[in-house]
Amino acid sequence: MVAWQKEDGAKRLLQLILLHTAWEVGSGQLHYSVPEESQHGSFVGRIAQDLGLEVSELVPRMFQMVSKGQADYFQVNVQNGILFVNSRIDREELCIKSPICAIHLEVIVDKPLRVFHVEVEIKDINDNAPVFSIHEQILAIAENKLAGSRFLLAGASDADTDANARITYKLSPNDYFILDSGSEEDQNQSPVLILKVPLDREETSLHRLLLTASDGGKPQLSGTVQLVINVVDANDNPPVFNQSVYRVKLLENTANGTLVIKLNATDLDEGINKEISYFFSNNVPSSFTRIFSINSNTGELTVFGEVDFEDVNLYDLQVVAEDKGYPPSSGHCKVLIEVLDMNDNAPEVMVSSLSVPVPENSPPGTVVALISISDRDSGANGQVICSLWPSGLPFKLTSTFRNYYSLVLAEPLDREQVAEYSLVVIAQDQGNPPLSASSSLLMPISDVNDNTPTFAQPSYTVFVRENNQPGAHIFTVSASDPDVAENALVSYWLDEKLWPLSSYISVHSESGKLYALQPLDYEEVKLLEFQVRAKDAGLPSLCGNVTIQVFVLDENDNAPAVSGPAEDTAALLKVPVAAGHVVGKIHALDGDSGYNAWLRYELHDVSSGPWRVGLYSGEISTTRALEEAEGSNSQSLLVLVKDHGKPVLSTTATFSLSLVPSSQAAQSDARLSRTGGSIKPLADTTNLYLIIAICSVSSLFLLVILVYVVLRCQSQAKEAMMYGPGTATLVCASEVGSWSYSNRHSHILAGVSGEAGAKSDLMVFSPNIPVFSENGKELVPNAAGQVVDAATKLPCVWGYHKMVAIVVESI
Template sequence: MPLNTTYLELQVSIKKRHILAIVVINLSFMERRQLLQLVLLHTAWLMGGGQLHYSVPEESQHGTFVGRIAQDLGLEVEELVPRMFQMVSKGQEDYFEVNIQNGILFVNSRIDREELCAQSPMCTIHLEMIVDKPLKIFHAEVEIRDINDNAPIFPVNEHQLFILESRLPGSYFPLEGASDADIGSNGLLTYILSPNYYFQLREEKHGNLSKSLALVLQNALDREKFSVHHLLLIATDGGLPELTGTVQLKITVLDANDNVPVFNQSVYEVHLPENITEGTSLLTLTAYDLDEGTNKEIVYSFSNMMPSHVRHIFSIDSNTGEIKMKGKIDFEDINLFELQVEAADQGSYSMVGHCKVLIQVLDVNDNAPELSVTSLSVPIPEDSSVGTVVALMSVSDRDAGINAQVSCSLWPSGIPFKLVSTFKNYYSLVLAEPLDREQVAEYRLSVIIQDEGTPSLSGTNSLLVPIGDINDNAPAFVQSSYTVFVKENNPPGAHIFTVSASDPDVAENSLVSYWIDEKLWPLSSYISVHSESGKLYALQPLDYEKLKLLEFEVRAKDAGLPSLCGNVTIQVFVVDENDNAPDVSRAAEAPILLVVPVTAGHIVGKIHALDADSGYNAWLCYELHGGSSSSWRVGLYSGEISTTHALDEAESIGSSMILLVLVRDHGKPVLSVTATLSISLVASTQAVQADVRLPRMGGSLKPVEDITNIFLIIAICSVSSLFLLAVIVYVALRCRSQLKDAAMYAPGTATLVCASEVGSWSYSQRHSRNLGCMAGEAGVKSDLMVFSPHIPIFAVNPGVGNGKELDPHLSGEVSYVKTLRSL
């Protein structure tokens, strides 16, 4: 097998390869080692050039081995599939394919070099290999080597020549040579003329542009002896095996006009730009004829062997020989034209002279550069690192030279992207700055390409780069806390408030759900929140007398991965309603004993009533019920019972009366309760004491007075015992309450409210039991209301020497103190 042309760009014939193989075989071990080192150095030089180079002969069958491209790129075969290896043949058909199982590049479809590259000496196909993770592009060129698959072809099968018999030996007659679509040695033609006596074939080269072929007259012609000569012209190429083409030459010998028109040049060369306008004159040909008369008159024309499409581009004036532009030319399509011009005289047997006009087309900057995006990775996540490749682009310009040199730039400025040149006219769009989707959701940018021609041409390609969202924003509430007021006795399941959190992310990253944080104490029996709408519901009726404040946190969580949370504090204050009537403890059956005489305004006792409500709903006032005696009055807000005028012994001894006191609050609607008070009038203290001393002095005691004294002693002992018991119970409950407050934090903690006679109200600090108002009860005008179901209340009347704790109500919310005045 010949040397691998993947690494050695050796364009040699098959014979030379055989000779080289024989030489390599005959080399010694050291010589072969040195040759291998040269091959490796040459391969490294090619790899350092930035791309791989392979070669394959045209017309290769499907599956023909081209090269081990994975190995040459430094890639492992196992990573071709995970890295999404793909090959792109820019602007070409899929002539090649890569087997991702073994990394071998092979021929995929038939390749005709002549169809692909025409007469271009170098025919290559550019391949792009793209791999992901990380995104990278490789470049390779596959040279298509020519094989001798095209035989030489003459323009016509038979070529007729008319030659005067008077032509002298040495005269030559131009012939149209054959053409071969192959290149190199495969397109190198040699000609053989069939053996004859009169004519010989002559070949003449004109630089590297063209070769002239002519038939030379060796001996004088004799029309009467041979009027027609039939010759065979054979063209043979230099390929292996050799291919040939033939044309029949029919030579007619003419008589008379024996001078051929002759051009002053056999070959003309013209250079013109591709944007030349129609009708422009290119040059004027001049031919002369030594004959006279009509044999000297010359007509110019294009040869019949010239291709028809060339005839549509150029025209020639038959009389003057002026050649003009008839159509349009394009350097990118054809850059060289060869015109065959004939000059024929007007003799009876026209003589024809020949010349060749070579027209070289010059490039002008008439093609704007073009940009194509070979890979675009969007959307790009907003947390992508700087340097991430977003797109791969290639730039091309059909012009040549400086007109094809292109520069690229991005618009607008200030965007977080930049262009990086990777290889020749290949660019990568990479991330230059960090992204934030919440600030800019997508970028519209334009890639401006401009060549260096005169005048410069440019093009624009627009790209839309959307930014992919990540969950980098937690749900946020408008406020850090909310205060909600809810009236007590609400229906179960009532909607009391709605919380709402926003998340600037999108899709599932912005889908917010809500729940209540129950770390302090469970709230599930009081409050619930709808996980989607954020609506708060009271699950049961709230009672202000048991629960005044609910304070908790509502958390909002998005559906991103990982999820982010935000929270807000909710304070739910229960608003009191007038749903509790004033409550007065029922006094003992023993009446109030009042010693007369007394002055007007004397306070005989005080009624204590409590209302479990608060505010105006618990602001109580006292008044005597309609039919009560006019001798008594009650304080509107203090509840103190006093006399309206002086009472003396004469009018009051032995009398007893019943007072009805109406206690009502200030709520809407007003709620009230009545209390019954029994007052008995007795004689002065001195008289009682004197009656008690009568037995010691030998006197006798009346039965009624003895019974009264006994009742008085029993009442004093009972009140003293009850007072002592109340003190013990109060101390025990006080200690228990303090221990309970220190141990836990729970809703429903008592709130103390004190009311003065003028109706002003003040609240104690939240979450504490404060009996400070009780200390002020030692004064005459103070009043006490304690909103607590657990603490017994003691009231002391400063006008008497002892007191009694009254029986508490079943609810335990109100204590009523009845005062006794000792005699």
């Protein structure tokens, strides 16, 4: 016994080595074998080592084993990678009489996802003894039977396979009978009892024999049945079939009542001994008799139940023809019915390991699902083609092993283009007509933060009037992000790298509303330039930006101011003088710009004697000639200075005049110098021309400087030029004017990103006083709305002077 076990163990080890070698050479599938009835924990194989996996990575890679449609007969110890028997395996229960019995296992590991296929063959052991369907078999044999007469006996069956089910029969020693167990090609044929010598009923009327059936297993098992032979007088001609074996082909799913074959046996006897009845032998399984029936009188074999190729594809029916003599004689034949397959089973689609949602940044080749296809039919009826519908989707099927497929990503995904895919896996067999099955899959695509918040425009220009309310809403920025959830949740903030703007502007982090935190003053700040950034809440977060230019619009909030140390001025006039003589000039400036800074001069008392003031020049002159007799007289003129804003703002200036005869001019000059007057009168037209010449030279010099700066700004990469709307200037034809400049210091606050430590210097050239001729002609509007010379009524032409703001960045 021990020697046999050692020999069997050596054979098993050799088989395992051969199977493992064959798998590594080219089969692509791992094979093991294990005897049935193995105890729990029995070693099957080192599956981790054979699959090329490290034992330490089994748990991290989520090692799992799936037994398709079967109990968990096997398990894997993830601590050592050994495949072992988990529960009792009865091969006869699992595979019945199939010559090959195997359990298919799927081994799945993650990171990356891989699938291995393992087949464990269940080896048969001799654990079933031959069994007879009856305990005692009674035969009636006429004494006139000749030697060599044959009698069919009920055979035994063995649930095992191969050699373990190969049955041999042995008859207990006797003088009258021997056994014919059939040829070696048909070892399981039912035994036939052969009469060795004629019987003599008068000598022995009853024979008791023991029939023993033994299988070919090791150790050998056996079963017995008692044969009781009654020797009687009977007819001496048994029924005979015209052939011993009938072969029939029958389509599966044949309707009930269909005739399979009509058997016919003949008997040479006469009378009742010739009448024959047909029936199935006791060797026919009861499951077969539920499928077919035989008419006892006619011998017609018909379909009685459901014929299914997938259950049984070959039926072996033994039919007995027995006459009605006494004792009855019988003959037998075998009917082999081969069932032909029809395409009556549609493919089955099973989806496992479905990994959804699929991240949109998944690379091509990512395994999304595992799909297995099965078809119970055989041949072309069981050959299945798998496909995806509709075509053109970024997914494809990849065959991994026979009817196993992987659904993999074929192209990059973009959730913003398509948020989910609906696809159908279609399996169709090759039968005629073909049958198909399908499985619908919904593949949602999960979002990743791959889109930057984007503004509708790269920059925005905002106009805000000065003196706004603190906290006033001036503008709203909005950025869009095509992502979803937190990846599309946008917040806003100011970029203050170059200049701190927090005291001027704030932005609401959620709504994007811009607020002016304090009243803006055009005279201090004309332009606020900064960047608003939009950041989403994704990981990592992405940012976008937009440039905002806030132009402050001027309002008339500054009254005119008379220049000089005091508002009161004085002048000493020597008489006589001619009409139109300029005796002095009022200088006033306005902190505003444009129309708000365009000044006009009026005498408060229009009946102030022989005096008048230029409407736009501020020059005080005589309206008539003054005689020397009018000397020794002092007068004070109240001049009203107004701007053109809405509402109009104004101020006043007092101009004192002392009239003295020419003989007292020297004394008057000395007295005037002691008074400390702030503005000296223009004594004659010569001084006026001198001042005009000086102003012209200064203007030419400033123009040269301006051209030089502009050319230099264009030639340097780090210089920027910005143009904004300036004030309109009146220019009258054939008149030489004078210019007056505002001395205000203007600012541009910039929050645009740049180099650390950079600064901006702003130079503003903005003439805000119109030009007048040297003879002091006034300009007035006419009925048509045109500006004309008050004396000649000739129209003046509007000339526009653009405010040029040059920002020179220096390090």
